[in-house]
Amino acid sequence: MIPPKIVIGIGNRFRRDDGSALRVLDELAGRIPAATVVLESDGEPARLIDAWADAPIAVVVETVRRGQPPGSIAGIEWDDQVAPAAGSAHGSHSLGILEAIALGRAVGRMPRKLRIVGIEPEDLAWGEGLTDAVAASIDAAAELVVDYLRMDGGDPPTSI
Amino acid sequence: MTHSNTGSRTLSVASLARVEGEGSMHVVVRDGQVRDVELRIFEPPRFFEAFLRGRSYTEVPDITARICGICPVAYQMSACQAIENACGVAVEPQVRALRRLLYCGEWIESHALHIYLLHAPDFLGYQSSIDLAKDHRDLVERGLQLKKVGNDILNVLGGRAVHPVNVRVGGFYKAPSDIDLAKLAERLRWARDAAISTARWVATFDFPDLTLEGDLVALHHEDEYAIIDGRLASTSGLDIAVDDFSEHFGEEHVAHSTALQGRARAGAFTVGPIARYNLNFDQLPAIVKQVAADVGLSKTCRNPFQSIVVRALEVVFACDEALRIIDSYEPPDKPSTDMPARGGTGHGCTEAPRGLLYHRYTIDAGGVISDAVIVPPTAQNQPSIERGLRRFVQDRLHLDDPELTRQCEQAIRNYDPCISCATHFLDLTVDRG
Helix, strand or coil, X not given: CCCCCEEEEECCCCEHHHHHHHHHHHHCCCCCCCCCEEEEECCCHHHHHHHHCCCCCEEEEEEXXXXXXXXXXXXXXXXXXXXXXXXXXXXCCCCCHHHHHHHHHHCCCCCXXXXXXXXXXXXXXXXXXXXXXXXXXXXXXXXXXHHHHHCCCCCXXXXX | CEECCCCCEEEXXXXXXXCECXXXXXXXXXXXXXXXXXXXXXCXXXXXXXXXXXXXXXXXXXXXXXXXXXXXXXXXXXXXXXXXXXXXXXXXXXXXXXXXXXXXXXXXXXXXXHHHHHHHHHHHCCCCHHHHHHHCHHHHHHHHHHHHHHHHHHXXXXXXXXXXXXXXXXXXXXXXXXXXXXXXXXXXXXXXXXXXXXXXXXXXXXXXXXXXXXXXXXXXXXXXXXXXXXXXXXXXCCEECHHHHHHHEEEEEECCEEEEEEEECCECEECCHHHHHHHHHHHCCHHHHHHHHHCCCCCCCCCHHHHHHHHHHHHHHHHHHHHHHHHCCCCCCCXXXXXXXXXXXXXXXXEECCEEEEEEEEECCCCEEEXXXXXXXXXXXXXXXXXXXXXXXXXXXXXXXXXHHXXXXXXXXXXXXXXXXXXXXXXXXXXXX
């Protein structure tokens, strides 16, 4: 059986803009095929690996600091060998996505295609609600997720 | 490593990896003597305690589950127990058993994560679990599979593994089916064997000499290895009800940290797997005692480096206990007990994977929270970590900075500090005069 495509949102709704990825998941309702798995995650690597292993495509939405204006969206296509330079993109979950990718590769448990939708945060303090700039970017981030899911999950990643 | 203008030598690493969350440790050495060790915690301003005030008592399990991604069940269970205590209602035995089963899942998941991905690399000379996996893929895969069994329990009983949604004050929204539990049992039988292999593996590691001094504190239950209830016990003879926690334990601000540190009336103390093991060895099932004997661990263990062995034994226990609960499972008449609001204050204490987790809530007659106090295990262990590191560094001042830093990180990981419960940002600095 072919595993379903999966969208994983990493974040915490109680840490302001860190909840942006989870808001993107909310926005996906009715916009993606029903068979797609949608998963909230705290970014813990082993759970990420379990969730995405062998999926034809996994789209991970994550707060990513790249020094861009708040609300900026970055699409990172890992299987195109576009590995970010050291220090160029830091998830807000330091033991999260990057370690999960490295560990997943080491044990051979990766999706065939991996896409990351990064949202630049403004405020990661404890509290509820997104800042205006980040809230304004949610719809566009959701649309990028939809676009990625339309891609067929063909070739396995060659290098990350 | 840098040399400052004052002649002091400072070593720092960008972050202390393989600790859940972030924080910082600062060590000051002058004239060959360790002068100070500070665990610097930059705690969010008690966000959740403030956030809970004014909320309904029924919302507390869902909100507190968000405090920690690694131990949401612990927060939910302590919260439920405290609120039920305030309401003066006890849950049915079958609901209690299901809670214990859910908690076993969290112990398996958290301990397997710590053993395989965070701590074992220290003992085997690897920088990370990724490097370990490159040389020993089969071992890491076993750890991941073991962890997944815990994850599966959380999925079945909690509705999902991250921030479980099936837990409510009074019990569960839905009880699991026999079929669901039978599938879990099949996986748990493999997991119990894998946990035994894990214990035998980690027991072969080399353990630096270090003795955990001071009082060890844990829940104690006469009839079972305590997880979700019992009395508060210590190696110095403490034996009190959970309701009396605040009279014996407190938190206080220290200058170097914005977090609160745990303080006992009797002095610094340690909570966690080693405390549980020392206080509750007699309550462990025969299979765990046998594995402990096989790997050469006596019923008293005070070397914090051997906490990795104790965690492995607790995984054996959690798998065995989960199987016992499933074997004797009878679905409850109702998945939850009615829990009408009643004004008052309630206390709850359970054994999170990292140790004692205390909650206290004051509720008004309408069920609105007017006060909340949450004391996580890592906050309680901070003084003990500092004290242990002070001795540890003193005995290793001959090491160069990179090796000293590496060993300090390993020593800190003995406590499996879940600093994300209480803080962010951890980096280590050694300042040698």
